[in-house]
Amino acid sequence: MANNKKMNNASKIIELRKVTKEYDGNPVVNNISFSIRKGEFVTLLGPSGCGKTTTLRLIAGFEKPTKGEIFINGVNITDIPPHERPVNTVFQKYALFPHLNVYKNIAFGLKLKRVPDGTTYTDKRGNVYQNLRKLTKEEISEKVRNVLKIVDLEGFEHRDVDSLSGGQQQRVAIARAIVNEPDVLLLDEPLGALDLKMRKDMQIELMNMHKKLGITFVYVTHDQEEALTMSDTIIVMRGGVIQQIGCPQKVYDEPANAFVADFIGESNIFSGIMLDDYEVFFCEHNFKCVDKGFKKNEPIDVIIRPEDISVLKGDNPKAMVTAQVISSVFKGDHYQTIAIIDGEEGNEILIHDNVECLPGEKIGLYIKPADLHIMRKPRLINEIITEMWSENNVEICGGKFPCHCNLPSGAKVKVQVDFDDVEIKDDESEGIIGATVVSSIYKGSYYQIVARTDDYYDFFIDTDDEWLKDDRIGIYIKPENIRVTEYAEADNG
Amino acid sequence: MAESFMVKLKNKIKNFRITRSVFAYPYILFMLLFVVIPLALILVNAFLVDGKLSFGNFIALLRDGASLSTLLLSFLVGIITTLLCLVIGYPVAYILSKRAWGGIIVLLFILPMWVNFLIRTLATRAIFEALNIDLGLGTVIFGMVYNFLPFMILPLHTTLTNIDKSYLEAAQDLGADAVTVFIKTTLPLSLPGIISGVTMVFIPTISTFAISQLLGGTYLFGDSIYNKFNNGLYGVGSVMSLIMLLLVIVSNIFISKYNKGEASKNLW
Numbered sequence: 001m002a003n004n005k006k007m008n009n010a011s012k013i014i015e016l017r018k019v020t021k022e023y024d025g026n027p028v029v030n031n032i033s034f035s036i037r038k039g040e041f042v043t044l045l046g047p048s049g050c051g052k053t054t055t056l057r058l059i060a061g062f063e064k065p066t067k068g069e070i071f072i073n074g075v076n077i078t079d080i081p082p083h084e085r086p087v088n089t090v091f092q093k094y095a096l097f098p099h100l101n102v103y104k105n106i107a108f109g110l111k112l113k114r115v116p117d118g119t120t121y122t123d124k125r126g127n128v129y130q131n132l133r134k135l136t137k138e139e140i141s142e143k144v145r146n147v148l149k150i151v152d153l154e155g156f157e158h159r160d161v162d163s164l165s166g167g168q169q170q171r172v173a174i175a176r177a178i179v180n181e182p183d184v185l186l187l188d189e190p191l192g193a194l195d196l197k198m199r200k201d202m203q204i205e206l207m208n209m210h211k212k213l214g215i216t217f218v219y220v221t222h223d224q225e226e227a228l229t230m231s232d233t234i235i236v237m238r239g240g241v242i243q244q245i246g247c248p249q250k251v252y253d254e255p256a257n258a259f260v261a262d263f264i265g266e267s268n269i270f271s272g273i274m275l276d277d278y279e280v281f282f283c284e285h286n287f288k289c290v291d292k293g294f295k296k297n298e299p300i301d302v303i304i305r306p307e308d309i310s311v312l313k314g315d316n317p318k319a320m321v322t323a324q325v326i327s328s329v330f331k332g333d334h335y336q337t338i339a340i341i342d343g344e345e346g347n348e349i350l351i352h353d354n355v356e357c358l359p360g361e362k363i364g365l366y367i368k369p370a371d372l373h374i375m376r377k378p379r380l381i382n383e384i385i386t387e388m389w390s391e392n393n394v395e396i397c398g399g400k401f402p403c404h405c406n407l408p409s410g411a412k413v414k415v416q417v418d419f420d421d422v423e424i425k426d427d428e429s430e431g432i433i434g435a436t437v438v439s440s441i442y443k444g445s446y447y448q449i450v451a452r453t454d455d456y457y458d459f460f461i462d463t464d465d466e467w468l469k470d471d472r473i474g475i476y477i478k479p480e481n482i483r484v485t486e487y488a489e490a491d492n493g
Numbered sequence: 494m495a496e497s498f499m500v501k502l503k504n505k506i507k508n509f510r511i512t513r514s515v516f517a518y519p520y521i522l523f524m525l526l527f528v529v530i531p532l533a534l535i536l537v538n539a540f541l542v543d544g545k546l547s548f549g550n551f552i553a554l555l556r557d558g559a560s561l562s563t564l565l566l567s568f569l570v571g572i573i574t575t576l577l578c579l580v581i582g583y584p585v586a587y588i589l590s591k592r593a594w595g596g597i598i599v600l601l602f603i604l605p606m607w608v609n610f611l612i613r614t615l616a617t618r619a620i621f622e623a624l625n626i627d628l629g630l631g632t633v634i635f636g637m638v639y640n641f642l643p644f645m646i647l648p649l650h651t652t653l654t655n656i657d658k659s660y661l662e663a664a665q666d667l668g669a670d671a672v673t674v675f676i677k678t679t680l681p682l683s684l685p686g687i688i689s690g691v692t693m694v695f696i697p698t699i700s701t702f703a704i705s706q707l708l709g710g711t712y713l714f715g716d717s718i719y720n721k722f723n724n725g726l727y728g729v730g731s732v733m734s735l736i737m738l739l740l741v742i743v744s745n746i747f748i749s750k751y752n753k754g755e756a757s758k759n760l761w
Contacts, residue, residue: 060662060666061665062662062665081665081670082662082665082666083665083666083667083668083669083670084668087666088666088667089662089663089666091659091662091663092659093657093659095657095659095660095662095663096663097660097663097664097678097682098660098682099681099682099684108664108667108669108677109667109668112667112668112669112673113668176663176667177666180667180668
């Protein structure tokens, strides 16, 4: 990774600047910026609907950004159609032409390619152009034969694409793309349709191909393991927004927020308070940590990887907290133990250690200060700038919420609602407004879910129940829990 | 023999149960009476001259210059009509397949088909007469195209809307501009639609009667079959019908050969 820092801007092959893509006014990709270095293997990682495929399609040119610019090799290609971009794509379902055989599929791009023939001509104004020619049949056939060797499909030239297995079709799709020697190869969940064994083999083959060809790979997947295995850099996305950009080790060891921690690998996430520099309070206990620079008593999230927790048997004085074992399961190289930390909150903690525990057993837990990952909370309270609907009613995301506020209709106001004051209704019609669950993270003793209203506002909600992603829910807030204050800043502006 | 047959029949009646296949009997009976038996009669009639087996009807047809030139003219009208339908229908189907509201417009194209074709044709004739346009081969072809255009647009529209967009994107991705994408992917992938459209227009055109008589006073193959039967020339009429039947069979083989897989699933 140290090498990468030395590289200067000139080696940026792709750059996205403040790119937004909206469908009917709904942002799918929201103001993202990142750059990719030449020869890098970059993975766009995130759950379905996070905007990763749209980002790839923006680079390929199948979608036009609503706002922002895209550069390839320093050239602004935002308005250049896909067929003139120096990129090739391996599609999710391969998209091999059914009316052509393997050879013709691979040769498709080569037949359209024009290369300089060595001669030039000068037009009336004195500009010199290179004359272009098509590739000869021999050149095409040699290139196709070489690429078939790379993907290990020699002798398949005249096969019908429908007669190939999933893995073979996958290879043809890759061959069809790389035979054009693109600057960037875009791969849209290319292994999604393969079985587990085949996936593992293809992962290794793709990595080898990347090394051999030296082409920049941009890879889209929702599989965190695939991303960790293959990439130089991972870009984690959620809800059209980039959560973190980093190398696999960094994304795993130092997740930028609770979402990244939860999405990549298993983790314990607790809400806590930063008491002072190097001192944190969570799960009803004080802990030493290595973080500083937070405000006193600032609410934070603490993330602990299960493999970073050690189990101490008996009354070991080193134990930081004591807990009661709920279950302990042998997983081959470790025991997966779930325990409840002693105290009133009853926080659940997941432990991966090579010590066997019995259900009901009292154990002590030890965590190294450096293994407590502390991060600022993305939001402390739900806050919306809106208008009064009428006296004693405020508009929130298009819904009419009764509240205790006698400002007149149309007055600009700021509304604040605590996470645990938002009530979730199973039946969407029982709530005042409807919303879709975007994410759900377990925080030891409760779930924190993010629910996106139809107005694209994300409500953070603390709840005892687990909700699945994409569930439709109704949102209700008691009038006494809605804090409404007059919003004055608008007057200044 | 007869006794054992009666026993079997009795057993059949005794053991008669309503199974699923029973529901097919009325249909099978209908097919026998109105499709299989008439076809058999045509076949027999074609080889029968004065109650004797003979190829006389075939020879009579070959010697009948008028009938042969009618057949030739029918082919000509059929080919022109089919080409016109394809040239008009393909762009329409293509544009409509790109639009979300395309399906509604296609429905509008089909709507006139619920009006009886005789009424439509008579109305067309009335319009021509009102506009003082002389009836002739041109008006016949106009009537044909007007009548059969929906049969071209429908299968084309179905095929074109079912083409996976990712093929077009893949072609673009590999360096094809809009025209090349069309020629190298859309066109070959819509071939099944073209073939079923062409057959569905060509076969009915050469066998139609009435339209040509009403709109041009010319006789096409369908009309001459009608006339032969009307004039009691069952033998020659049957031979001509057999030729039609042969054309239908050949075109069906053609369709099924090119419509591997998906396209044969839908009716068009």
